[in-house]
Amino acid sequence: MEIKEERFRPILVTKGRKTGKPHSVWLRAVKYNEKIYFSRHRPDGDWYQNSIANPEVKIQYNNMEFSGKAVAVTDEKLNEKLSQLKYPGEERANEKRVAIEVTLDDIIK
Template sequence: MEIKEERFRPILTTKGRKTGKEHSVMLRAVNYNGKIYFSRHKPDGDWFQNALSNSDVKIEYNEKIFTGKAQLVQDEELDKKISLLKYPGEERANEKRVTIEVTLN
């Protein structure tokens, strides 16, 4: 893997669960234990729902495109750890979040 930063802002591309078209959004991400994590407050965002519906995703960062498989994180302790890494020293690091884990190909 060529992503070295612990926190970074890539473009995540998912496949639309209704349209089948690519949907891209720039997000904050966390690189932890060889996997990439994206989180949000509620699982209602399009990118989040798309990743759950079709696990094939792309991550664009530093002019490179990585492909991977997304899955919902079921471990609450891991959710908390990702929030602390994503928002170091910020109050919102303690808010409950839902997280997608991407394993790069």
């Protein structure tokens, strides 16, 4: 994997669950145990819902594009750990969040 940072800001590209068109968004991500995680406060965001409906995603970072497969994180302890990694020393690290885990397949470009 070419992503070395524990916290970084890539573009997550999902496939629209209604339109089928690419949906791109800048997000704060966490790399943990060779997986990439994205989280948010509630499950109502388009990128979150899109990734659940269509798990094939892309991550664009440092002039590279990676393909991967997303799954919802259901382990509450892992969600807590991800929040601590994403927001170290911040109050919001203690907030309940939903997350997706992305297993990278390959570098596309």
